[in-house]
Amino acid sequence: MSLKYEKGEPAEWRDGIENLQLEVRQAPGSGNNRTYDIVGPCPRCKHQLRKNIDYIVGPALALSSLEELVVRVVCNCTSAHEGAPEGTSGCGAEGAIKLEYT
């Protein structure tokens, strides 16, 4: 049985983001164009989520201001969750992640 839809930051978020990873892909023949995704199991429902952050990393790379980026990640798993509003995907869990340039 799938978890009920619940919007907001769940208690498991802080520990759960340990299992999220930054996936960097480079399409063949695309030069230096990379795509950046945060992927992994949702800290709440454990289903796979994916957040594309090209629009954050790309401009930051161009402006060389990568020291600290903050992104809001919302669960967008494709599993059905009871009570989810029409047209939405995910279990409603969301939280912030800081991307730190090393």
Added chain:
Amino acid sequence: MSDSIEPKENPPQLKLHYTVLTPEQRDADIWAEEILRERLPRTRQLAQNWQAIISAITALLGAGTLISADDVIRALDPPGWAVLYGVLTGLALISAAGSILLASLAGQASWPVIPPGARERLALRETLIIRTRRLLKWSQLLAGIALILLICSFAVRWYAPEKPATKVSPTVVTIPISLQSAGRIKLQ
């Protein structure tokens, strides 16, 4: 507790950490994502607005220029100036027409074949956005060129030498006046 993960690939080296957003930051993020999601229709809307503006300006300036073009060309004396004026005006109107056409293409909703895969769909959407933006930029560039050409044509119109005006000498009519009729003629 370690709340950071090494990325799989090298550049750029980013670690993920837990953090908290203020309500204002969260609202701003939702707003930004909304804009990103609506990029294509927003860009098309922008193109349509631009097309309306450039069409109105072209109609206003173009019609005035064309209507008076015959008189202007006839008045310019060395024929070279007349040719230059004609070429500048013609190019300005062609550029303006091109600008309107490109803006119209940018503002049109296309009817692409939607691929089945999510990745291909994303690629298609990005391609459409890039195409729309490119058309809009070219349209704006052509509008700029049209404006410069039009200003140059006005400069020719105002400052190029004109044919000297034909002198009209007053006609002198000599009426013989006999002594008998002198009393009956009324000079007006």
